[in-house]
Amino acid sequence: MEDLLKRYYAHPTARERALFLAEYAAEPALSAEERETIELLSRLLTARFGARPERRQTVSDRFLTAFMDLRVTYARDSGFLSRGKQKKEVLRAFAALLLPDFLIEPISENPRFPALLSAEWRDFADTLFRSCLRDPAYRSRVFGLVPVPEEMIVRRLREELHQIMTELPARFSLQRESSVLRAVMEESLSALTAS
Structure with a gap:
Protein backbone atom coordinates (compact mmCIF):
# COMPACT_ATOMS: atom_id res chain seq x y z
CA MET A 1 0.00 0.00 0.00
CA GLU A 2 2.88 2.41 0.74
CA ASP A 3 4.12 2.11 -2.84
CA LEU A 4 0.65 2.83 -4.19
CA LEU A 5 0.34 5.93 -2.00
CA LYS A 6 3.79 7.23 -3.02
CA ARG A 7 2.92 6.82 -6.68
CA TYR A 8 -0.52 8.37 -6.18
CA TYR A 9 0.71 11.47 -4.31
CA ALA A 10 3.58 11.91 -6.76
CA HIS A 11 0.95 13.23 -9.19
CA PRO A 12 0.53 16.94 -8.44
CA THR A 13 -2.99 17.55 -9.75
CA ALA A 14 -6.39 16.04 -9.03
CA ARG A 15 -6.85 15.29 -12.72
CA GLU A 16 -3.61 13.30 -12.89
CA ARG A 17 -4.52 11.45 -9.70
CA ALA A 18 -7.94 10.50 -11.04
CA LEU A 19 -6.37 9.20 -14.25
CA PHE A 20 -3.74 7.29 -12.27
CA LEU A 21 -6.41 5.59 -10.15
CA ALA A 22 -8.41 4.67 -13.24
CA GLU A 23 -5.35 3.16 -14.93
CA TYR A 24 -4.24 1.36 -11.76
CA ALA A 25 -7.73 -0.08 -11.20
CA ALA A 26 -7.66 -1.53 -14.72
CA GLU A 27 -4.69 -3.78 -13.91
CA PRO A 28 -5.92 -7.39 -13.74
CA ALA A 29 -3.55 -8.69 -11.03
CA LEU A 30 -4.63 -6.41 -8.18
CA SER A 31 -5.14 -7.81 -4.71
CA ALA A 32 -8.35 -7.20 -2.75
CA GLU A 33 -6.44 -4.82 -0.48
CA GLU A 34 -5.23 -2.75 -3.45
CA ARG A 35 -8.77 -2.59 -4.84
CA GLU A 36 -10.08 -1.37 -1.48
CA THR A 37 -7.31 1.22 -1.29
CA ILE A 38 -8.13 2.48 -4.79
CA GLU A 39 -11.81 2.76 -3.83
CA LEU A 40 -10.98 4.68 -0.65
CA LEU A 41 -8.58 7.00 -2.48
CA SER A 42 -11.29 7.64 -5.08
CA ARG A 43 -13.71 8.62 -2.34
CA LEU A 44 -11.15 10.97 -0.81
CA LEU A 45 -10.38 12.47 -4.21
CA THR A 46 -14.07 13.12 -4.78
CA ALA A 47 -14.53 14.61 -1.31
CA ARG A 48 -11.55 16.92 -1.76
CA PHE A 49 -11.78 17.90 -5.45
CA GLY A 50 -15.32 17.10 -6.61
CA ALA A 51 -16.98 14.34 -8.57
CA ARG A 52 -15.21 14.66 -11.93
CA PRO A 53 -11.73 16.18 -11.50
CA GLU A 54 -10.44 14.32 -14.55
CA ARG A 55 -12.71 16.34 -16.86
CA ARG A 56 -12.28 19.86 -15.51
CA GLN A 57 -9.46 22.19 -16.43
CA THR A 58 -9.48 23.99 -13.11
CA VAL A 59 -10.30 22.01 -10.02
CA SER A 60 -10.84 23.64 -6.66
Whole structure:
Protein backbone atom coordinates (compact mmCIF):
# COMPACT_ATOMS: atom_id res chain seq x y z
CA MET A 1 0.00 0.00 0.00
CA GLU A 2 2.88 2.41 0.74
CA ASP A 3 4.12 2.11 -2.84
CA LEU A 4 0.65 2.83 -4.19
CA LEU A 5 0.34 5.93 -2.00
CA LYS A 6 3.79 7.23 -3.02
CA ARG A 7 2.92 6.82 -6.68
CA TYR A 8 -0.52 8.37 -6.18
CA TYR A 9 0.71 11.47 -4.31
CA ALA A 10 3.58 11.91 -6.76
CA HIS A 11 0.95 13.23 -9.19
CA PRO A 12 0.53 16.94 -8.44
CA THR A 13 -2.99 17.55 -9.75
CA ALA A 14 -6.39 16.04 -9.03
CA ARG A 15 -6.85 15.29 -12.72
CA GLU A 16 -3.61 13.30 -12.89
CA ARG A 17 -4.52 11.45 -9.70
CA ALA A 18 -7.94 10.50 -11.04
CA LEU A 19 -6.37 9.20 -14.25
CA PHE A 20 -3.74 7.29 -12.27
CA LEU A 21 -6.41 5.59 -10.15
CA ALA A 22 -8.41 4.67 -13.24
CA GLU A 23 -5.35 3.16 -14.93
CA TYR A 24 -4.24 1.36 -11.76
CA ALA A 25 -7.73 -0.08 -11.20
CA ALA A 26 -7.66 -1.53 -14.72
CA GLU A 27 -4.69 -3.78 -13.91
CA PRO A 28 -5.92 -7.39 -13.74
CA ALA A 29 -3.55 -8.69 -11.03
CA LEU A 30 -4.63 -6.41 -8.18
CA SER A 31 -5.14 -7.81 -4.71
CA ALA A 32 -8.35 -7.20 -2.75
CA GLU A 33 -6.44 -4.82 -0.48
CA GLU A 34 -5.23 -2.75 -3.45
CA ARG A 35 -8.77 -2.59 -4.84
CA GLU A 36 -10.08 -1.37 -1.48
CA THR A 37 -7.31 1.22 -1.29
CA ILE A 38 -8.13 2.48 -4.79
CA GLU A 39 -11.81 2.76 -3.83
CA LEU A 40 -10.98 4.68 -0.65
CA LEU A 41 -8.58 7.00 -2.48
CA SER A 42 -11.29 7.64 -5.08
CA ARG A 43 -13.71 8.62 -2.34
CA LEU A 44 -11.15 10.97 -0.81
CA LEU A 45 -10.38 12.47 -4.21
CA THR A 46 -14.07 13.12 -4.78
CA ALA A 47 -14.53 14.61 -1.31
CA ARG A 48 -11.55 16.92 -1.76
CA PHE A 49 -11.78 17.90 -5.45
CA GLY A 50 -15.32 17.10 -6.61
CA ALA A 51 -16.98 14.34 -8.57
CA ARG A 52 -15.21 14.66 -11.93
CA PRO A 53 -11.73 16.18 -11.50
CA GLU A 54 -10.44 14.32 -14.55
CA ARG A 55 -12.71 16.34 -16.86
CA ARG A 56 -12.28 19.86 -15.51
CA GLN A 57 -9.46 22.19 -16.43
CA THR A 58 -9.48 23.99 -13.11
CA VAL A 59 -10.30 22.01 -10.02
CA SER A 60 -10.84 23.64 -6.66
CA ASP A 61 -9.37 22.11 -3.55
CA ARG A 62 -12.17 21.95 -0.98
CA PHE A 63 -9.65 21.47 1.82
CA LEU A 64 -7.89 24.71 0.88
CA THR A 65 -11.20 26.55 0.60
CA ALA A 66 -12.27 25.30 4.05
CA PHE A 67 -8.92 26.24 5.59
CA MET A 68 -9.12 29.75 4.11
CA ASP A 69 -12.69 30.04 5.43
CA LEU A 70 -11.38 29.19 8.90
CA ARG A 71 -8.67 31.81 8.50
CA VAL A 72 -11.25 34.47 7.61
CA THR A 73 -13.52 33.40 10.47
CA TYR A 74 -10.64 33.67 12.93
CA ALA A 75 -9.62 37.09 11.64
CA ARG A 76 -13.08 38.64 11.90
CA ASP A 77 -13.99 37.65 15.41
CA SER A 78 -16.55 40.34 16.11
CA GLY A 79 -17.58 39.38 19.59
CA PHE A 80 -20.30 37.58 21.43
CA LEU A 81 -23.21 38.41 19.11
CA SER A 82 -21.75 36.63 16.11
CA ARG A 83 -20.65 33.45 17.94
CA GLY A 84 -23.53 31.37 16.54
CA LYS A 85 -22.71 32.31 12.96
CA GLN A 86 -19.01 31.74 13.53
CA LYS A 87 -19.63 28.31 15.02
CA LYS A 88 -21.68 27.31 11.97
CA GLU A 89 -18.84 28.45 9.71
CA VAL A 90 -16.31 26.46 11.75
CA LEU A 91 -18.48 23.33 11.75
CA ARG A 92 -19.04 23.60 7.98
CA ALA A 93 -15.29 24.02 7.36
CA PHE A 94 -14.42 21.08 9.63
CA ALA A 95 -16.92 18.92 7.75
CA ALA A 96 -15.34 19.99 4.43
CA LEU A 97 -11.94 19.01 5.87
CA LEU A 98 -13.48 15.57 6.58
CA LEU A 99 -12.92 15.69 10.33
CA PRO A 100 -14.88 12.59 11.39
CA ASP A 101 -16.82 14.20 14.26
CA PHE A 102 -18.38 16.76 11.90
CA LEU A 103 -19.54 14.53 9.06
CA ILE A 104 -23.21 13.67 8.87
CA GLU A 105 -22.33 10.29 7.42
CA PRO A 106 -18.86 8.70 7.48
CA ILE A 107 -17.11 8.30 4.15
CA SER A 108 -16.03 4.77 5.02
CA GLU A 109 -16.12 2.34 7.91
CA ASN A 110 -12.99 0.58 6.61
CA PRO A 111 -10.37 0.35 9.38
CA ARG A 112 -7.67 1.56 6.94
CA PHE A 113 -9.58 4.73 6.09
CA PRO A 114 -8.17 6.89 8.94
CA ALA A 115 -4.61 6.24 7.72
CA LEU A 116 -5.57 7.21 4.18
CA LEU A 117 -7.37 10.31 5.43
CA SER A 118 -4.21 11.30 7.34
CA ALA A 119 -2.20 10.85 4.15
CA GLU A 120 -4.67 13.11 2.31
CA TRP A 121 -4.41 15.74 5.05
CA ARG A 122 -0.60 15.49 4.90
CA ASP A 123 -0.70 16.06 1.16
CA PHE A 124 -2.96 19.08 1.65
CA ALA A 125 -0.72 20.50 4.38
CA ASP A 126 2.43 19.97 2.30
CA THR A 127 0.80 21.67 -0.68
CA LEU A 128 -0.40 24.58 1.44
CA PHE A 129 2.90 25.16 3.23
CA ARG A 130 5.04 24.75 0.11
CA SER A 131 2.92 27.28 -1.76
CA CYS A 132 3.25 29.75 1.13
CA LEU A 133 7.02 29.29 1.23
CA ARG A 134 7.28 29.87 -2.54
CA ASP A 135 4.77 32.71 -2.83
CA PRO A 136 6.53 36.09 -3.21
CA ALA A 137 3.56 37.95 -1.72
CA TYR A 138 3.53 35.75 1.38
CA ARG A 139 7.30 36.02 1.71
CA SER A 140 7.42 39.82 1.73
CA ARG A 141 6.23 42.87 3.63
CA VAL A 142 5.71 46.49 2.73
CA PHE A 143 3.84 45.88 -0.54
CA GLY A 144 6.26 43.26 -1.78
CA LEU A 145 9.32 45.47 -1.46
CA VAL A 146 11.04 43.99 1.58
CA PRO A 147 11.77 40.25 1.55
CA VAL A 148 11.36 38.32 4.79
CA PRO A 149 13.82 35.62 5.91
CA GLU A 150 12.56 32.05 5.76
CA GLU A 151 12.68 31.64 9.56
CA MET A 152 10.13 34.45 9.88
CA ILE A 153 7.90 32.81 7.26
CA VAL A 154 7.99 29.53 9.17
CA ARG A 155 7.21 31.35 12.42
CA ARG A 156 4.31 33.10 10.71
CA LEU A 157 2.99 29.77 9.38
CA ARG A 158 3.21 28.24 12.86
CA GLU A 159 1.34 31.20 14.35
CA GLU A 160 -1.41 30.99 11.73
CA LEU A 161 -1.72 27.25 12.21
CA HIS A 162 -1.99 27.75 15.97
CA GLN A 163 -4.64 30.44 15.53
CA ILE A 164 -6.73 28.46 13.05
CA MET A 165 -6.40 24.96 14.48
CA THR A 166 -6.08 25.69 18.23
CA GLU A 167 -7.44 29.11 19.18
CA LEU A 168 -10.44 29.10 16.83
CA PRO A 169 -11.67 25.62 17.87
CA ALA A 170 -11.12 26.63 21.52
CA ARG A 171 -13.72 29.38 21.11
CA PHE A 172 -16.32 26.63 20.68
CA SER A 173 -14.74 23.85 22.80
CA LEU A 174 -13.79 21.83 19.70
CA GLN A 175 -10.07 21.37 20.42
CA ARG A 176 -10.30 17.59 20.90
CA GLU A 177 -12.24 17.06 17.67
CA SER A 178 -9.81 19.14 15.60
CA SER A 179 -6.63 17.85 17.26
CA VAL A 180 -6.12 15.03 14.74
CA LEU A 181 -5.89 17.39 11.77
CA ARG A 182 -3.83 19.90 13.76
CA ALA A 183 -1.29 17.19 14.63
CA VAL A 184 -0.95 16.13 10.98
CA MET A 185 -0.48 19.74 9.86
CA GLU A 186 2.07 20.50 12.58
CA GLU A 187 4.00 17.35 11.69
CA SER A 188 3.93 18.30 8.02
CA LEU A 189 5.21 21.82 8.70
CA SER A 190 7.99 20.48 10.93
CA ALA A 191 9.05 17.94 8.31
CA LEU A 192 8.98 20.54 5.55
CA THR A 193 11.05 23.08 7.46
CA ALA A 194 13.54 20.48 8.68
CA SER A 195 14.50 19.51 5.14
